[in-house]
Amino acid sequence: MAWLLLVGAIAAEVTGTIALRFSDGFTRALPTVVALAGYAVAFWLLAQVLSRGMNIGVAYGVWAALGVSLVAVIGAVFLGDSLTWIQAGGIALVIAGVLALELGAAH
Template identity: 40%
Template structure:
């Protein structure tokens, strides 16, 4: 169950981040409201997941998958360019999360 909560936290965080881009500097109400609601719900699910998982690796997974999700969402929704260096950065982020999990991992407490 904690990994489901973490997945929900990631999904809401990505939604909030992409909504921030769509809010056009918080000048559009709908996307601006999604930013606030998305981050609140994301932090709620993250806090629930952290009641039984290790904070370091979980935060690494949350931020890394959120970064990858925002990158992919930006490409798909906002026609942002994909550059080789950007893809390399995304791969490095994922490798970092793998290394963190090998070093201590996510365990239920």
Template identity: 45%
Template sequence: MTWFYLSIAIISEVIATSALKMSDSFTRLWPSLVTVLGYGVAFYFLAVSMRTLPIGIIYAVWSGTGIVLIGIVGWLYLGQKLDLPAMLGMGLIIAGVMVINLFSHTVSH
């Protein structure tokens, strides 16, 4: 269940960050509410995940996956461009998260 909780935290953080962009510096009510609620959910499930997994592993997976997902959301829905160095960097982040999950002995599956 820990990985499921961490997935909820990541998805909530991506939704909150996307809404933060749309909140126009908290001047629009509904995106602002989604931002606050999304970050609340994200941090709750991040904390729940910390009951089982080491904080360094959780944070690496949470932030790395979040970076890549936000990049994709920005590209698909917000009209932001991803150049080759950005895509290569995101590919390296994905590789790093995979190495942690597949080969680290500190991760209990």
């Protein structure tokens, strides 16, 4: 159940971050509300994950790494942001680091 909540936290954070891009510095109401709600839901879900006993290093590492990776890919694919091979390699390294953190955690 904790992993499902973590996936929800990641989705909410990614939604909030993409909405932040469209908020135009918090001058557009709907994207601003979506951004703030996305972040609020993300932190609430992350808190629920931690209250269920997941290690904070693993939870935050997975949340941050997948969030950053998804935002970068969404930005490149849908929003016209650049994504160089070096940046793509960096994303792969971030994900590899989180996998190492998870695999090294005591179960």
